[in-house]
Amino acid sequence: MNEFVERQMKLTWRPPKKAYDVVIVGAGGHGLATAYYLATRHGITNVGVFERGYIGSGNSGRNTTIIRANYGIPAAVRFYQRSVDLYRGLEEETGRWLMHQEKGILWMAHSEAAARTERMRAKLNTEFGAETEFVGPRRVQELCPQLDLDGGGRWPVLGASYHPQGATARHDRVVWALAEGAMERGVDVHQNLPVEGLILEGDRVAGVRTAAGDIAAGVVVSAVGGHVSRLAAMAGVRLPIRTHRLQAFVTNHYRQQFGPIVASSELFFYASQTARGEMLLGAEVDPQPSFSYRSSHDFVQQVCRRALYLLPFMSGLRVLRQWTGVCDMSPDYSPILGPTGVDGFCITTGWGTWGFKAIPAGGEQMAKLIATGEVPELIAPFGLDRFARDRTMADRASAGTH
Numbered sequence: 001m002n003e004f005v006e007r008q009m010k011l012t013w014r015p016p017k018k019a020y021d022v023v024i025v026g027a028g029g030h031g032l033a034t035a036y037y038l039a040t041r042h043g044i045t046n047v048g049v050f051e052r053g054y055i056g057s058g059n060s061g062r063n064t065t066i067i068r069a070n071y072g073i074p075a076a077v078r079f080y081q082r083s084v085d086l087y088r089g090l091e092e093e094t095g096r097w098l099m100h101q102e103k104g105i106l107w108m109a110h111s112e113a114a115a116r117t118e119r120m121r122a123k124l125n126t127e128f129g130a131e132t133e134f135v136g137p138r139r140v141q142e143l144c145p146q147l148d149l150d151g152g153g154r155w156p157v158l159g160a161s162y163h164p165q166g167a168t169a170r171h172d173r174v175v176w177a178l179a180e181g182a183m184e185r186g187v188d189v190h191q192n193l194p195v196e197g198l199i200l201e202g203d204r205v206a207g208v209r210t211a212a213g214d215i216a217a218g219v220v221v222s223a224v225g226g227h228v229s230r231l232a233a234m235a236g237v238r239l240p241i242r243t244h245r246l247q248a249f250v251t252n253h254y255r256q257q258f259g260p261i262v263a264s265s266e267l268f269f270y271a272s273q274t275a276r277g278e279m280l281l282g283a284e285v286d287p288q289p290s291f292s293y294r295s296s297h298d299f300v301q302q303v304c305r306r307a308l309y310l311l312p313f314m315s316g317l318r319v320l321r322q323w324t325g326v327c328d329m330s331p332d333y334s335p336i337l338g339p340t341g342v343d344g345f346c347i348t349t350g351w352g353t354w355g356f357k358a359i360p361a362g363g364e365q366m367a368k369l370i371a372t373g374e375v376p377e378l379i380a381p382f383g384l385d386r387f388a389r390d391r392t393m394a395d396r397a398s399a400g401t402h
């Protein structure tokens, strides 16, 4: 626990009850947001959140914190725009400074084909509610003077889609604010208490098994990030999810003038500057499925090589820190959330490399589903049944690095 959490947060730790109306497995952003919105929007507070490590110890505390809604299919644009809007009001709502900062995101085009794609993205985004425009090289340079528009002679910047609402927020502050908001309304959060099994009554999931005993539940929600295949299998649910490593790193401080977030789908990397002044870089997932948290030198080497074409000033910086998370990747690069076909068991998964931005809307919609028993319109296209119905939500290009 850091000083901010210890000194400032109002957290009430209680022992687990024998039964809850709702048990949420995993205290990452999605589990905690579901608990928070159940308590704040629906008055449902008999909720237990079980976390095997500490709050935010999964990907919610390891990501590069980019928030945006410039997706590639209408249902995703609407959903992520809802999340962008909720993030905008979250500091005021929770009374916590989440270091939310709108910086804008520039998505570079280095070829005519990519420029066409970015123009189309801008049109589609605008049509479905997310502000995005295509801008030429001169405007790109105004927004980010550090960019080499020649791309080292190999990757010229022909333009970019510009999404001014692109933002970042401090990831651990987000999860702790949601935890605090839920706990002060009566939700129990239990750290260091893994769910080891599910209690099945006939065809129904009726609770969870933990080292503190069996806990009965009206509904069990799986929000376990990359570990979902194992938990879902306990309920007899087979998911189209593969777990892959995703890495990121920061450099030492660079003078505080790097304004927007910069991404290139052709060079497979994105970069932004943290509040501390470090340059923060990420890229695509490792191609090989894995549950390993080991970081690799190869990743840093490859990303640096690609980033230097556009950001040559970085050659004077040093890599300070590198880390890894394990991502729940769906085949169509869209989330999977809602009922599973097993009574009493819901999932929020498939958040892959893009789920931090989705935390408020994902939690809000899951809470609505649990409270009303109806699948909300906003998430209906993202149900698990879409794979059986051959209605996949293919949106790979929106992951930013594909």
Ligand SMILES: Cc1cc2nc3c(=O)[nH]c(=O)nc-3n(C[C@H](O)[C@H](O)[C@H](O)COP(=O)(O)OP(=O)(O)OC[C@H]3O[C@@H](n4cnc5c(N)ncnc54)[C@H](O)[C@@H]3O)c2cc1C
Residues within 6 Å of the ligand: 025, 026, 027, 028, 029, 030, 031, 050, 051, 052, 053, 054, 055, 056, 057, 058, 059, 060, 061, 062, 063, 064, 065, 066, 067, 193, 194, 195, 196, 223, 224, 225, 226, 227, 231, 246, 247, 248, 282, 323, 324, 325, 326, 327, 348, 349, 351, 352, 353, 354, 355, 356, 357, 358
């Ligand atoms: C390097 C990296 C960069 C990223 N960058 C971005 C970005 O810029 N923007 C963006 O939108 N997204 C990004 N993401 C993705 C984003 O971080 C995730 O999609 C998101 O945090 C998923 O949240 P979650 O709550 O589903 O999972 P997690 O935060 O992983 O939470 C799951 C929790 O479940 C717990 N758990 C697992 N098994 C059990 C069990 N049996 N019992 C109890 N608890 C259990 C884990 O300990 C964990 O705390 C990035 C991810 C990584 C790794």
